[in-house]
Amino acid sequence: MSASTKAVVAGACEPATIDVIALDAKAFDARAFLARAPESPGVYRMLDAAGTILYVGKAKDLKKRLASYFRSSGLAPKTAALVGHIADIQLTATHTETEALLLENHLIKQHHPRYNVLMRDDKSYPEIFLGTHHTYPRLGYHRGPHRQLGRYFGPYPSSLAVKETLSLLQKIFRLRDCVDHEFQNRSRPCMQYQIKRCTAPCVGFITQADYAQDVKDAQDFLEGRSQQVIHALVARMEQAAERLAFEEAVVLRDRISQLRAVSEKQYISTQGGSVDVLACALAGGLACIEVLTIRDGRNLGGRAYFPKNTEEHDEAEILTAFISQMYLEHAAPRELLVSHEPHDRPLLEQALSDVAGHAIRIQSAPRGDRARWVDMARHNAELALGQRLASRGNQMARMEALTTALALHALPQRIECFDISHTLGESTVASCVVFGIEGARKEAYRRYNIEGITPGDDYAAMQQALQRRFAKAVEEDGALPDVLLIDGGAGQVARAQDVLQALGLSEVVMIVGVAKGVERRPGEETLLIAAQKGHHTDILDLPAHSPALHLIQQVRDEAHRFAITGHRARRAKTRETSSLESIAGIGSQRRQQLLKHFGGIQALQRAGVEDICSVPGISAALAQRIYDHFHG
Secondary structure, three states: OOHHHHHHHHOOOOOOEEEEOOOOHHHOOHHHHHHHOOOOOEEEEEEOOOOOEEEEEEEOOHHHHHHHHHOOOOOOHHHHHHHHOOOEEEEEEOOOHHHHHHHHHHHHHHHOOOOOOEOOOOOOOEEEEEEOOOOOOOEEEEEOOOOOOEEEEOOOOOHHHHHHHHHHHHHHHOOOOOOHHHHHOOOOOOHHHHOOOOOOHHHOOOOHHHHHHHHHHHHHHHOOOHHHHHHHHHHHHHHHHHOOOHHHHHHHHHHHHHHHHHHHOOOOOOOOOOEEEEEEEEEOOEEEEEEEEEEOOEEEEEEEEOOEOOOOOOHHHHHHHHHHHHHOOOOOOOEEEEOOOOOOHHHHHHHHHHHHOOOOEEEOOOOOHHHHHHHHHHHHHHHHHHHHHHHHHHHHHHHHHHHHHOOOOOOOOOEEEEEEEEEOOEEEEEEEEEEEOOEEOHHHOEEEEOOOOOOOOHHHHHHHHHHHHHHHHHHHOOOOOOEEEEEOOHHHHHHHHHHHHHOOOOOOOEEEEEEOOOOOOOOOOEEEEEOOOOOOEEEEOOOOOOHHHHHHHHHHHHHHHHHHHHHHHHHHHHHHOOHHHHOOOOOHHHHHHHHHHHOOHHHHHHOOHHHHHOOOOOOHHHHHHHHHHHHO
């Protein structure tokens, strides 16, 4: 990637920006704006009256591209709706179209505009990490941001694919997988050395030069050059035999045999060793992209992605957006096989090549074995899309059944459920999960750490969580649920009624308590329908096979899971924190001094004020507070 491109993407420089400010969409003067728009490459951001970014796009000629939005006719309904909300357009000029593509991807990732095609589940992908900052680099599993110095290989379709590849690499190349702290503090080899998965560089059983050669071989293998690795190993084996270093030659021979066995297993004709195969399918207003991952001739499996905001976009447009968002963040293999020709293919190839540091080719009309792989990816995309549509249909049927069971006037657009979790009153956490017609909306989930109540008082915990949730919604004019599910009986429902009636929301939100049966078996729940005024409730018993009850159980169980995981995390954090740190004036450093001086917490508890005061840095007043903490 060029220095100027990196600067634009990272925001290290200030590209020329042209702003046109308008108070509302009707006041936006498109003709005056276009008269000032430059005829150069760049990125444009369309904003509404509130300043929210609606759409981010790039163009080789900004003026020509933007003019296409303001035609008198011929706009698609979605595009017309976008134009109707425009109150401001901001332009950022770039030196090249490639820089514009990279900046566009960066802004889409940052702002998630509602009219852009967006990848779902794009937070992290499983990868293989090879550290380069260490004398003896570590090879290991990675998921998340690229913060460490090193090479990242992937993304892989699943964690299993990464772990299988790592296991194979450790058998063949025997690179360490321990973290640096363990590596620096070992005095003898670990079990990995005993089972021939590591060469024990931690205790000097291999020279730095030999280990570096193993690292290079592993890196070449991951980049799809296994045949080159085999040829190099054969040459080294012959040299070792000529030197009469027969033990070294035997090790190299075994490594060559393993590599050849891997190359023969699951072999396919890829001509370059590593490719990703992408196919897009459209149906029912949804899009699915299937990505088959092939590394060094081995099919590592596939993964289905479901981008958002794909209405009124064809397969080529969706693939173009997907490729730019996927592979500008994660280096692509040397070749991508696609089911449809992406828009601006040469531009995409150039941008991806700049990011990856090597040439990348995108091919849309492969032949022979490659064509069969594209067909397989397309078939898998259609299957995954069919399953998603069937699941959506099942979700809709459940929503309709719930609408009938609760006598609602329309399908509920938002369902929230609250649950409480604690261990004998310790580390109480309330959870709030949100479901819509499309299913779980995890971005809207919330947890509340409960404080200032009698430990174990579930009623007070529920009231505090609901008060915090709905008071904020009233203050900020936030989203409100159509149905509020409360995991509990009449007591919890009564607290919910108190909160919503006090805030004037009892006629807006329907409260439904979900009380477990006597034996707490699924299907025996009783629903408590709360009245809009007072504490009266109506009892509703649904049959165990009711789709409405199944939906309620699904939402309730998700709230329970979310509460338990939050509670366990909070409890673990609390138990890891010393009780000393709750004393004013005691931080981690003084805590360590006290424990080191007395040899443990029990000896400190038995100490007197004078003994505590003898610790360096502990004043008489602080010593008294510590003593009172244990004996108060």
